[in-house]
Amino acid sequence: xxxxxxxxxxxxxxxxxxxxxxxxxxxxxxxxxxxxxxxxxxxxxxxxxxxxxxxxxxxxxxxxxxxxxxxxxxxxxxxxxxxxxxxxxxxxxxxxxxxxxxxxxxxxxxxxxxxxxxxxxxxxxxxxxxxxxxxxxxxxxxxxxxxxxxxxxxxxxxxxxxxxxxxxxxxxxxxxxxxxxxxxxxxxxxxxxxxxxxxxxxxxxxxxxxxxxxxxxxxxxxxxxxxxxxxxxxxxxxxxxxxxxxxxxxxxxxxxxxxxxxxxxxxxxxxxxxxxxxxxxxxxxxxxxxxxxxxxxxxxxxxxxxxxxxxxxxxxxxxxxxxxxxxxxxxxxxxxxxxxxxxxxxxxxxxxxxxxxxxxxxxxxxxxxxxxxxxxxxxxxxxxxxxxxxxxxxxxxxxxxxxxxxxxxxxxxxxxxxxxxxxxxxxxxxxxxxxxxxxxxxxxxxxxxxxxxxxxxxxxxxxxxxxxxxxxxxxxxxxxxxxxxx
Numbered sequence: 377x378x379x380x381x382x383x384x385x386x387x388x389x390x391x392x393x394x395x396x397x398x399x400x401x402x403x404x405x406x407x408x409x410x411x412x413x414x415x416x417x418x419x420x421x422x423x424x425x426x427x428x429x430x431x432x433x434x435x436x437x438x439x440x441x442x443x444x445x446x447x448x449x450x451x452x453x454x455x456x457x458x459x460x461x462x463x464x465x466x467x468x469x470x471x472x473x474x475x476x477x478x479x480x481x482x483x484x485x486x487x488x489x490x491x492x493x494x495x496x497x498x499x500x501x502x503x504x505x506x507x508x509x510x511x512x513x514x515x516x517x518x519x520x521x522x523x524x525x526x527x528x529x530x531x532x533x534x535x536x537x538x539x540x541x542x543x544x545x546x547x548x549x550x551x552x553x554x555x556x557x558x559x560x561x562x563x564x565x566x567x568x569x570x571x572x573x574x575x576x577x578x579x580x581x582x583x584x585x586x587x588x589x590x591x592x593x594x595x596x597x598x599x600x601x602x603x604x605x606x607x608x609x610x611x612x613x614x615x616x617x618x619x620x621x622x623x624x625x626x627x628x629x630x631x632x633x634x635x636x637x638x639x640x641x642x643x644x645x646x647x648x649x650x651x652x653x654x655x656x657x658x659x660x661x662x663x664x665x666x667x668x669x670x671x672x673x674x675x676x677x678x679x680x681x682x683x684x685x686x687x688x689x690x691x692x693x694x695x696x697x698x699x700x701x702x703x704x705x706x707x708x709x710x711x712x713x714x715x716x717x718x719x720x721x722x723x724x725x726x727x728x729x730x731x732x733x734x735x736x737x738x739x740x741x742x743x744x745x746x747x748x749x750x751x752x753x754x755x756x757x758x759x760x761x762x763x764x765x766x767x768x769x770x771x772x773x774x775x776x777x778x779x780x781x782x783x784x785x786x787x788x789x790x791x792x793x794x795x796x797x798x799x800x801x802x803x804x805x806x807x808x809x810x811x812x813x814x815x816x817x818x819x820x821x822x823x824x825x826x827x828x829x830x831x832x833x834x835x836x837x838x839x840x841x842x843x844x845x846x847x848x849x850x851x852x853x854x855x856x857x858x859x860x861x862x
Contacts, residue, residue, distance in 0.1 A: 423777050424487040426451035426511075428476045428502050431459025432616060433516055434493030437543065437770070438463060441491065441514075444771035446778060450487045453479045457595035459616060474597050476502045477857075484509045489777050492516065493543070497625045498603040500525035501858050507536045512777040514770075516543040517635035518627050519790065519797040524851035526801060527838060528860055530794030535862065537781045542793030544635040545769035546738025548762040552640045554742045555726070558733060559644050559689070561755040563744065565730030566691045570641045571705040572698050575721030576629035581621040582660040582669075582676035586611040604854040621674050627804060628674035629700035633722065633737070634800040635793075638696065640724050640739040642796050645694055646687040649835040650799045653682045655806035655827050658701055671810055671822050677701020680803040698803055708732055710745035738766055762787060806831050809846040 423446060427438040430452045441447040453473040454460035464472060473479040480502070489512035492503050500520045503513050507529075519542050520526045533540045546552060558564065589609035592598045598610050605624045620626035641647060658677035659669055669675065680698040687694075697705065705725060707717055710732060717723060719736030726733045732745040743750045762768045769787060776784040809826015825843065832841045839847050854860065 421446070421778060423447040423489055423512075423774050424450040425489050425491055426453065426479060426483065426487045426506075427463065427470075427491045427493070428453045428479070429492060429494035429498075429516075430454045430463040431456060431461075432493070433543075434491065435459075435463050435466075437491050437493050437514070437516070439466065440767070440770035441774055442467075444774045446771070447774045451479055451483055455597045455600040456593075456615065458593070475600055477505070480505055480509060484511075488512060489514070489539075494603075495601075495619050495625050496521040496627045496631055497605045500529060500860055501604055501854070503529060504532055504860055504862075507532050507538050507540075510536065510538060512539040512773075512781075514541045514543065514773050517793075517797075518542075518631040518800060519635075519793045520801070521625075521627060521631075522850065522852055523798050523801045523805070523838065525860060526794045526798045528862060530790050532862060533790035533794075539773065539776045539781055539784075539786065540790040540793075541769070541773040541776075541786045542635065542788040542790065542797075543769075544639050544738075544788050544793070544796075545766040546636050546740065547639055547643065547787040547792075548764075548769035548772055549739050549766035550761055551735055551742045552643050552739035553759040553761060555640055555644050555733060555735060555739060557755050557758050558742070558744065558753070559726070559728075560758060563731060563753055563755065564726060564728030564733050567645055567726050567728045568690070568692060568694060569727040570645075570694065570696045571725040571727075572634070572637045572641065572696065573704045573718070573723055574629055574633040574637060574700050575702050576633050576700055577621060577674070577676070579618045579621050581628065581674040582658070583621075583673050584670045585622070585672045588612075602855065604852075604858045606855060622672060623674065623808060624672070626674075627801065628807075629678075630680075630698065630800045630803055633700075634698065634803075635796060636737050637722055637724055638698070638800065639788075639796055640735055641694075641696055641726070642792065642799075643739075644689075644726065645684075646689040647684045647694060647696075647799070648687070648795045649684075650802050650833050651683045651685050651693065652830050652832050653680060653802050653806045654830045655680050655803065655809070657807055657827065658703075669810075669822065669824070675701075675807065677703055678807055679703055680806060682799060682803060684799075708734075708745055711747070715747060740766070802831075802833060805840070805846055805849055808849055809843060 425441055425447055431454055438449050442449055449467040449470050452463055452470045453476050455474055490506040491514045493516040499515055503515050506513050590612040592610045656679045657675035660676055678700055682696045684694045686692055722737045724735050735742045762772055772786055776786045806826055810822040810824040826846050834841050
């Protein structure tokens with residue numbers, strides 16, 4: 377199937393590339409399909425992918441693309457040579473870079489698509505840059521670190537007409553489609569309330585930034601790891617995982633698990649942009665008598681209440697509760713005393729006017745309540761299943777990229793992943809809503825006025841209308857050398 381041309385300049389560069397070389401710098405005897413121009417198909421009909429962030433989850437992502445049987449990993453990029461070692465060994469023909477900017481500048485003609493699996497604060501910049509080069513993109517959840525970034529990438533998906541997918545693989549699972557079919561058939565009536573919960577964080581939160589710097593681990597380019605974030609000295613054990621608990625880099629439990637646990641509610645109920653949000657949080661004790669709150673770190677637990685406007689699939693607004701740090705909603709009375717609630721540590725509960733249903737992480741294991749109804753109630757299958765279910769999320773994107781923009785459906789395009797991410801980041805905004813201009817009277821700590829009110833969201837102006845101090849966190853200033861401009 378044909379893939380749409382990008383610009384006259386791109387077409388000229390394609391013709392030049394074909395004229396001058398027949399193989400890529402990575403050593404593949406495959407010509408990227410996009411350089412052949414409109415109407416042509418690469419002889420191998422394979423997708424050439426550049427991986428940005430190829431350790432940990434990024435490693436498993438590119439392995440999954442490769443297992444689709446229709447993709448080759450042409451380039452690898454990571455700021456940490458240690459973390460990238462397995463991917464380098466698995467794909468010895470793939471040329472390796474540390475700086476994604478150098479990769480895109482030097483190799484843009486030699487691949488078709490980009491996978492981004494970096495810490496959250498560095499998702500948006502390489503993703504937008506790749507899209508502006510006409511590359512299809514797969515980005516790990518959450519889509520972005522900031523609300524502004526989420527909106528920019530959502531708009532970019534439409535402007536640049538590339539295939540996009542966020543890495544919340546449960547969106548491709550059978551479970552969420554079963555939930556949709558039960559709801560559409562009216563089995564539980566009109567849903568007005570949803571509870572989502574997780575046992576995360578499983579990394580340190582509610583702590584002060586360490587006072588002592590630590591030596592940068594060998595093989596880690598600390599400056600490139602910081603990327604868009606303000607410069608700070610490296611501290612012990614920040615990499616590879618504990619960055620999630622710090623505002624400069626991570627998005628906390630909401631960012632880590634929210635896309636997997638809240639996504640079913642978005643899909644089942646057709647939720648989009650949030651109306652308002654309010655937060656309550658747990659605090660740590662710094663000694664026997666004093667509670668501490670530290671503005672650089674997420675709190676150890678939170679309960680967020682989000683209100684969404686009426687959608688075509690609901691009769692009124694929907695209230696969604698998010699709970700983390702081990703907090704859970706009250707068990708529904710229809711659930712047996714010894715039955716598992718969600719998957720134990722995580723879950724989603726839908727409360728409707730005629731009944732309830734629940735699922736675990738990724739929308740898996742959908743059940744009606746009482747659970748005996750799950751096998752008894754039969755409804756017509758209305759939604760096509762993704763081959764391979766949640767694990768088919770990767771091959772689905774590869775197939776869609778090969779088909780070209782607009783020719784094959786994906787489960788989590790930025791058009792849906794953007795609003796979902798934005799809602800979760802709005803919840804984080806309520807958590808973070810402290811005012812550094814008005815310190816407490818004892819000169820210690822901070823006020824958190826946003827936690828005592830309901831934040832009202834103007835989605836069109838992209839601002840909180842009743843607490844201007846918090847709007848500074850909607851769009852952060854990037855460090856020199858990085859930008860985000862459509």
